[in-house]
Amino acid sequence: MTTHTDGSGNDIADALNSAAEAAVSGQSTDGQTLTEIIWSLALTLLGHVESFAMSLLRPWVAYQLGMALAVFVLAHLLRRWLGPPIRNWMGTREGWPKWRMRVLVVVHQRLRAMFFVVLMWMLVWIMREATWPSRSYVLGLTATLATAWLLVAFATRLIRSIFLRRMVRYGAWIYVTLYVLGIVDETSEVLDAAAFSIGDMRFSALLVVQGIVVVGCLFALARFITVTTSNRVQANEDISPSMRVLIVKVVQIVFYAIAFYAGVRALGIDLTGLAVLSGAIGVGLGFGLQKVVSNLVSGVIILLDKSIKPGDVISLGDTFGWIQTLGARYASVVTRDGREYLIPNEDLITGQVVNWSHSNDFxxxxxxxxxxxxxxxxxxxxxxxxxxxxxxxxxxxxxxxxxxxxxxxxxxxxxxxxxxxxxxxxxxxxxxxxxxxxxxxxxxNNISIPFPQREVRLLGQGSDEGEGL
CATH class of the missing domain: 3.30.70.100 (Alpha-Beta Plaits)
Structure with missing residues (x-):
């Protein structure tokens, strides 16, 4: 999509390229500073917004917007009418799997959007059959956007983390909106123009946005894979409890590391420049976090040698209870009085531990x-x-x-x-x-249990007492 600035006759792409060069070099381009170039680009985008707003005053565009608003009101009424009966029907579905009930809940929450999408496409089809396509362009655009937003909302429900889900959802909504409107390239160039450089590395607003979306999606995928794998491993009775914990921890570390590395590489960031810095940080952490590292290594050793596993009954000093969970840094021991002790893994390795159920339960x-x-x-x-x-x-x-x-x-x-x-x-x-x-x-059976007995004798008040004096 090619646009022109007010009376200048220059293509916006040329201005954007100049802005990018200025961002890299930190110098002015054609006598203009980087701030002035970005400001001119912002004015250009505002001109596009103004042109779009003026187009809304056309009769057929206003008619289509009115139809879309009427369809939204109709979808809202359908939601109020059919929502309660559907919810009551969901309450009678006893015995259904949890995943199926979750799907029903998500669908019930999006009933209005679903009604709006269906009604909009029906209206678009009727308008294109009764009139010509130009008189249903805004309706088609609205239906496309509503469908894309609905699909994004359903897809992001797979992300368990609320913060990560919202971040990915809003980012995807913005992207599909720009894509449907056909201004992805222009927006990308404007974001890329706002940049700064550190050595040979160039950071821009576009890179930050791409990093948030890419890393967020990869971390969501890694979380989904680790949760699914964890559920399958925990349900496998053929694997010992300690090996289950070890497999889950290894899968989490591997997939999250792959997600981070793939996200950084996808953004074009060279990690070799951080090798020296990471080495210095590693030395500092080695001195300052010796206990933490020792507990982490001890936890891996415990899981490998199977000396302690979840469910075992142990005694450590005055603490007697059973292992509830084995964490990366500590083991959770629950006593008979309901107290939960978080014992560092290093103490379980170096201290004398009595495992009442190590090889058997006798x-x-x-x-x-x-x-x-x-x-x-x-x-x-x-x-x-x-x-x-x-x-x-x-x-x-x-x-x-x-x-x-x-x-x-x-x-x-x-x-x-x-x-x-x-x-x-x-x-x-x-x-x-x-x-x-x-x-x-x-x-x-008249079996007596002996206990200490004492006799108390009272001495007389005569000469014996005087002799004692």
């Missing part, structure tokens, strides 16, 4: 008790084993055992051992239940 517990010397130790052992067997969660496949471990000052000391397979259910509570069962069965 856990043996020991409790100690004593009875008086007047009780038969054979009967005590038999009753203790019987009491433990009657407690829920105690395994019968690995029966409890009871042994004498010593003769104390006032009691015969025993140890009772039993097995469980659900350490996530707690250890203190199962020990308490076994102690309670021992109390009940000992009480029924």
């Amino acid at each position: 856990v043996r517990l020991d409790i100690y008790f004593g009875t008086s010397y007047g009780c038969d130790p054979h009967q005590v052992r038999k009753l203790a084993i019987e009491a433990a067997k009657g407690v829920e969660r105690v395994l019968s496949s690995r029966p409890p055992v009871c042994h004498i471990v010593g003769f104390g000052d006032s009691s015969v000391d025993y140890i009772l051992r039993f097995w469980i397979t659900d350490p996530t259910g707690g250890l203190t509570n199962i020990r308490g239940n076994v102690y309670l069962a021992l109390w009940d069965i000992f009480k029924e």
